[in-house]
Amino acid sequence: MNLQQVVDSLGLEILTGAEHLAREVTGGYASDLLSDVMAHARPGHLWVTLQIYQNIIAVAALKELAGIIIVQGREPEPGIVQKARSEAVCLLRTQLSAFEIVGKLYSMGMAGSP
């Protein structure tokens, strides 16, 4: 599954990374603790979070994540969109809660990985 398919199926808003939607998604991870994501997310994962602080971009770049889905329509801090662009991080947004969006991702066949 690639990002384009996820975006189309779930009607996600694309904040950055429209040019990276061919990127393959290997699984997902949901957490709001950055240290937890750094320890447990895997390259190619799609990260679901309510965090809108700019360190999420650094974490996504470092872990080579497929992208980030910001939940509940939260508005990222100023500068974060620009940082996401410069780091080639695909930043997506949904109005749904983390619980609901993860449920939908799961039912699309996306899994977490150990």
Added chain:
Amino acid sequence: MLREFRADLHVHTCMSPCAELDISPRAIIKTCREKGLDIIGITDHNSAEHVLVTAALGAEAGVAVIGGMEVTSAEEVHLLVFFENAEESLTFQGYIYNHLPAEENNEQVFGFQPVVNKDDEILFFNKRLLIGATDLSVEQVLQRAQLLKGLVIASHIDREAFSMISQLGMVPDHLALDAVEISPHMGKAEALKTLPYRKTIPLITSSDAHALSDIGKRVARFLLQEPSFNEIKLALRGEQGRTILW
């Protein structure tokens, strides 16, 4: 004789990966002089490497430097921790270093962490992942800091990230905090009205400076006998006439 002193107790140096590279100890002290600050808190993320050098420069320039650091707890709550002497800051630093992730800082992603001397010369780069979180709970950080007779202040509790309120939903009543801090984004009246914390805990404000131009953006005014750690401790407790003036 008690008089007013102006303090900015939350200032990062160039060693914090997210800070500007020109916010060196020397430049910080110079800026304090220009802005008429009497007391400054040096609070890098999870490290006290720049406390001694800044204190030495401050002593030459008549700026009191209170040392410590800004610890990241396991819950990703930021806590300002201050000690009377650099020795205790460094002892505490050893404890924190043992509880940081084992992986090294990635300078390209998180930023450089230069440790410099009084003349802005780079001595080495701190290799630790200072942007990371320790595996210590808020309670454990408090307990260890208080064992070393330190002061613990919950950082920028008005913020959406890394604040006790963002991470824990409130400032829990059982925590024996010496104060809570609000950032330049919020005023005192709004904090008293809207933030969920026990209002008997003293409220201070500081800049959380990551760039030289941030220093003194917010100032805490204290009524003290002299600009020192122990006098600030008295002021936070409201003892012997020492007090926070705001």
